[in-house]
Amino acid sequence: MTGPTPRPGILDISPYVPGKSSISGASKIIKLSSNEGALGPSPRAVEAYIASAGELHRYPDGDSTELRQVIGERHGLDPNRIVCGAGSDELLYLLGRGYAGPGDEVLTHAHAFVMYELVALGVGATPIKADEVSLTANVDNLLARVTPRTRVVYLANPNNPTGSYLPQDELKRLRAGLPDDVLLVIDAAYAEYATVNDYTAGAELVDAGDNTVMTRTFSKAYALGGARLGWAYCPPAIADVLNRIRGPFNVSMPAQAAGVAALRDTEFLAKSRDHNATWLPWLSERLTATGLAVYPSIGNFVLVRFPEDAEHNALAAINFMQGRGIIPRDTSGVGLPGCLRITIGREDEMRAVADALTDFMI
Numbered sequence: 262m263t264g265p266t267p268r269p270g271i272l273d274i275s276p277y278v279p280g281k282s283s284i285s286g287a288s289k290i291i292k293l294s295s296n297e298g299a300l301g302p303s304p305r306a307v308e309a310y311i312a313s314a315g316e317l318h319r320y321p322d323g324d325s326t327e328l329r330q331v332i333g334e335r336h337g338l339d340p341n342r343i344v345c346g347a348g349s350d351e352l353l354y355l356l357g358r359g360y361a362g363p364g365d366e367v368l369t370h371a372h373a374f375v376m377y378e379l380v381a382l383g384v385g386a387t388p389i390k391a392d393e394v395s396l397t398a399n400v401d402n403l404l405a406r407v408t409p410r411t412r413v414v415y416l417a418n419p420n421n422p423t424g425s426y427l428p429q430d431e432l433k434r435l436r437a438g439l440p441d442d443v444l445l446v447i448d449a450a451y452a453e454y455a456t457v458n459d460y461t462a463g464a465e466l467v468d469a470g471d472n473t474v475m476t477r478t479f480s481k482a483y484a485l486g487g488a489r490l491g492w493a494y495c496p497p498a499i500a501d502v503l504n505r506i507r508g509p510f511n512v513s514m515p516a517q518a519a520g521v522a523a524l525r526d527t528e529f530l531a532k533s534r535d536h537n538a539t540w541l542p543w544l545s546e547r548l549t550a551t552g553l554a555v556y557p558s559i560g561n562f563v564l565v566r567f568p569e570d571a572e573h574n575a576l577a578a579i580n581f582m583q584g585r586g587i588i589p590r591d592t593s594g595v596g597l598p599g600c601l602r603i604t605i606g607r608e609d610e611m612r613a614v615a616d617a618l619t620d621f622m623i
Contacts, residue, residue, distance in 0.1 A: 298484025349491030424558025453482035
């Protein structure tokens with residue numbers, strides 16, 4: 262006798278492996294493997310989270326009404342077109358579930374955030390990856406891979422783990438080149454860190470038609486990864502689909518409270534942005550001075566390429582850094598075996614990384 266058979270694609274999924282959090286025998290850890298906010302969450306968000314503890318016997322607001330209202334006020338968006346989720350990961354999956362399935366194709370690019378491939382396989386669709394140019398998504402290559410079976414295109418902008426991005430004009434060109442019935446999902450998880458003039462998170466593309474969604478998260482600049490909180494800005498019809506298929510109480514009460522408080526603490530967000538704007542270029546310059554190749558990034562992390570010799574390759578660097586209690590992110594699982602991704606952390610953490618890799622490269 263055999264048990265139930267899973268749907269096609271499920272057994273092709275390699276479960277997501279999060280950034281490592283511990284080192285055996287190490288008493289002090291510098292975790293730089295998950296792009297978590299360097300300064301931690303806003304104290305106001307922490308207070309709001311704790312204050313909700315006395316109401317944990319109550320179900321949360323299933324519509325995240327206040328949270329959507331404050332998001333709308335903060336970003337100048339219609340709250341009725343905002344859908345909240347347990348992290349943006351949930352919303353990325355729900356969009357795949359709502360608009361793709363067996364026989365369909367889900368398009369992304371070569372070194373895109375790994376979740377897009379997992380979403381495609383999870384809904385029984387075929388993941389397709391377009392070639393990149395200089396570790397950056399390329400509009401022409403993406404459009405060349407579109408077929409009549411393409412249903413969804415996922416684009417992280419900025420992209421994780423490369424730190425690269427498509428400027429506003431290219432993002433518009435991508436949307437204009439896609440068929441009207443293909444959903445473009447712009448994953449703007451790192452938008453708060455992007456300060457370059459030609460960047461857009463994509464809200465204006467959502468407003469321009471019926472076939473684009475922008476997703477955002479509280480896990481990065483707002484440092485609420487443990488609360489699991491994200492949101493999507495959608496055309497009305499797509500918001501309706503997401504609200505039909507999401508769980509009725511998918512965002513917890515403490516997460517909603519923390520999100521509202523974090524959004525209202527604009528001074529703390531500015532502090533977090535300023536910290537990243539200082540230490541991202543500082544670390545990039547220090548590592549470049551050692552002879553390492555550091556790719557340009559507008560997120561809160563850098564992708565570093567190591568030499569290929571046995572003494573200085575990426576694996577040797579991981580072992581050396583972990584010997585000093587520092588945990589970077591191994592990117593071999595996303596087709597970048599010669600690289601490591603390093604989150605921008607506190608000042609002391611960045612100085613420790615720079616000192617460790619300077620010693621390593623000697």
